[in-house]
Structures are given as structure tokens and as C-alpha cells.
Amino acid sequence: MWNDDNNKKSALGLTMVEKILSRHAGKIVKKGEICIADIDFAFGQDGTSSVIIDSFREMGVEKVFDKNKCAIILDHSCPSPIVGVSNIHKKIREFVKETGIILHDIGDGVCHELVPAKGYVKPGDLVLGADSHTCTYGALNMCSTGMGSTDVAAAMIAGKTWLKVPETIKFIANGKLKKGVYSKDLILYLIGQVSADGATYKACEYTGEAIDDLSIEARMTICNMAIEMGAKFGIMNFDKKLETWLEKKGIKDYKKVESDDNAEYLKIYEYDASSITPMVAMPHTVDNVASINDVKGTHIDEAYLGTCTNGRIEDLTIAANILKGKKINKNVRFIVAPASREIYLEAMEKGLIKIFVEAGAAVVSPGCGCCVGTHNGVPSDGENVISTANRNFKGRMGNNKAFIHLASPATVVSSAIEGKIADPREYLD
């Protein structure tokens, strides 16, 4: 049997992830074991929910396990650019009406911003999303992971899923990030170190002074990209900052977890965060990373600020501070998509949107924007794009003849000003 006292440091030798899965399985489970675990929340987005609905219907049931713990979020192609998508949106709205689950319709924002911001998830939870970047919420000291639509349909019905308990890799980022270097640069650096499959099937614990220094939002940027190392979960420690963040949102009754001192790790990597420069992931893989020092000057046609990785208020603020009083290079198209309606509103109130629009940006509706190539800024053949997103696969933004570079909001906006990949440190005093 599982005992919640074990969530604190214990003598069991368990990682945070093993503890969370044990609690949800109702018994102690360790790496390698397959278990059936209760889930706390499950959702899909407009690209994956059509198949969730089909699987749901095929399984021959009518009800979800708990309608307040299931959601569908329309974010990938919103507002709909074509009839095919419009019909999928309609199918989703009808399903939501029938089952009574939570719906976020067009303009509400990207799923991975909304799910934590709306308080649907909390420390200690186990959460599934039919979207690969569901690992984002590990920044809240919990387990969340992306699964396919049929898995999520089964979870919405049974309130359970089957899981293999992963081994954990620990990343320790010592020291402080230098000025102009952000959590995005840190995670790009780490992915470059371990490669795109360096943590396949594994859980990643991100710890160390450089992580402690980050805001909860900036921590989400790191956990968001755990999947780009192949990981099942990215997870971080509970601390005072997270406690305050939860308090502000009125989130209570959570079960924070700590890894045991004698927990077993597959590997422990240690890095000096103070030696990291701004980083850029060069086309066409996320682990093809380079220091800004080696790639600045590369010509840029389009710049994109937004997504579940870097479309939060902190990101927009960093970019607007650099852009203030300047203009976007006349050869660059600069597209901005706030990650949610609330962020959009806050950015308006703070005058950030005005700065973007005056500088020459096209601000589009909250959502995934052009990240996944459905609309809102598909690049043309042979063009170079620099984006705050998490993926630069060939064809990702809708054109397999374009070249996508990934970087922090500061690097992206600096590059948009210069028309070439630029070092943001030159814009900060």
C-alpha cells in the first residue's frame, strides 16, 4: 500500500516520479514496472480530439469518468482556416455538449498555457494530454505526459491509464545564467548535450541553482521541451516560488513530492549554467544547437514570438523591452501570438501589444499560431525563420522547403530588428 507520508523524503529510495506513480497506482512501483494508475486530468486539442471522439464512440460508452477532469482545447488551427478544420471543430463542440466536459474555444489560448494557468492541475498530479508537449506542467512538481488520442480516450472513460514506470535522469544546472541568457537557452543547451533521443522513455528531473532562480513560467519552458530529448516526464522540485504561485491562483490541497536522497538515477548530469551563451537550434533538428557566437549574421525572413514554449507574459515583456522605440527590419515578417486570452489582455494593459504593432509586427489570435503550419504565417520556399517554438523539423511550419531556427524571445526579437540572427546581449544594458 502507498502511504502519503512517503511523499516527503523517505528511506524507500524513490524518485519523485516513482512516488507520484506509486500514489496513483495505490502501491509502491519502481522503474521498469508496468502499472495501472489513476489520472487527475485528461485533455485533447483540435488536432487530436477527432480521433479521441472516434475512439470514445468505438469503445461504446457515453460518459467520461469525471466531466470536470476532462477537457478539449481548440488551439492548433484557430480560428479555422479551412472547411475540414471547421467541421472537426463542430464535431468537438457537439461532443463537449453531449458529455459536459470542459471546452476552451478559439481565442482562449494554447492548451499548455491554459491547463496550468486555469488551475486544472497541481503538484503531485498525474495528467495526460493528447499533445506531445503535455510534459510542460512538470514545472509544477507533477507528472504530465503526452499520449495518443486512443490512450486519452481510454483515460477519459476509465479515469486510468497503463504506464511503464520510467527511469529518471537528473540534470543539475549549477550557477547563474548570465544576462541575455534565458531558460530557453538552457534547455536548448541541454538538448544539444544529450541529443534528441538522449532521454527516450525516461523522466528528467531538472534541478540546481539556475532552475531555482527561474520563474514558474520560465521553468515551464524547460519542462515543455523535455519531450525534445525524448522524455516521458520533465519534473522539478517544489519550492517557495511555486508555493506563492499556487497561492495566487488559489490552488490548494495538493501533494508536493520530493525525491529520496538514496533514489536511484539512471544518470546524473551536472552543468555550469554560467558558461552558457544564447543558443540557437539550427535546421532541421532541435538538437542541432549552436552558440549565438557561431551563427549570428544568418539571414532571417520571418520571426515568430509565441507558442506553449515562449508565448507567456514574461516572454512578451522581454521581447517588448528590447523592441521599444525600434522597428522590425523591413525585410522581416514578425508574427506575435500571445499564448492565451489573459496574456493578450495583460500585454495590452501593459502596452506591450502597442510596442509590437508599432514596430511592425502582425499580432494574431491567441493559440498555436504558425507553430505547426496550419495557418497564420507559413513561410515560403527557401526562407529562414527564427521562432520561439520548440520544434524545427522540416515541414513543421507548413513548408518543407523552409529553414526553422529556434531561440529565446530575446534572440528572436533582436534578429527581427536586424534581419539576421542577432545576439540579444547587445540590446541589453
Place this chain on the structure above:
Amino acid sequence: MILEGNAHRFIKPDGNDNDINTDYVISGRYKFQCEDYNELATHVMEDLDSNFYKNIKKGDIIVAGKNFGCGSSREQAPIAIIYAGISCIIAKSFARIFFRNSFNKGLPLIECDTDKIEKGDKLNVDLEKGIIKNLTKNFDIKFNAIPPLMLKLLHDGGLVNHFKKNKGFNID
């Protein structure tokens, strides 16, 4: 379960077939607008080989390097592969979500060293015994047995049918 078919291999622009992601399997261009899986199947792998779909014979096998299926969680990737008539995928390793999705949809995935398998080789795969026979080149490759849960899902015809049959999960 015995599967038999010819091997198909792909080369990415960087000269190898590691990290073939779900955007290669089926581009987002189609994913969001196409509900017809037979239509979706005609676009499988088209960014890597525009003639691929035309050349598939039912039962054929995709062979690749490391980390096949990395990227998005789109279940349309294994669905499109199944509808294209592919019977299984053999790779050095698979990305996690793709791995689950494939077994959930009834598409077997096999992990082993694929270096010696060439495009066009005729393969015979025994899932229970864990043996691939290369009938063209006359050698065998052993692979790790498929975990019992996965075999159960395949035998039940995927997760949906498993659920229908067992009224929920039944993996013990």
C-alpha cells in the same frame, strides 16, 4: 503472429534514417484537414519519397534507424501507415508516444539492429519467437520479445477492442 513483406528504407536530407519524425510520416498539412484515412495513407512519407505509397505491396515493412516516430503525438501517423498497407516497422528504437500509439492501433513495432537490412529485402517476422528472417540475404536477426501487454493489445486488435472485450484495462 507471422508477418511477411519487402523492406522499405528512407534517407533524410542529413543522409541517414535516424529520427524520422511524425511530420515525415504524415505532414501537418494533411493531419488537420483530412478525416479520410485512405486518403491520408496516400501521403505517407511523401516528403522523403514521393513514390512510396505507389510502391507499397500489402504487408510490406518499414525499416529505419534510431528514434523512429519522434515528434508530435498524432495518432494519424500509425493510422496512415496501417492504412497504407504496412504490416510492421523495424527500427533501432522508437519514440515513446509513437510506440504506444502504434500498439494501441494494432501496428507491431520491433526494435533491433537494422544495419544489415537493405531496401527491397524480403523479410519474415515472427512476433512471438522474436526472429526476423531475411529471406533475400538468408540470415536471421533476433529481437527482444514484445512485452506481454503489447502482445495482448495486438491480439485483441488494439486498445479500443481490448477495452470493449475487457470492459476496461486488463493487463495482469
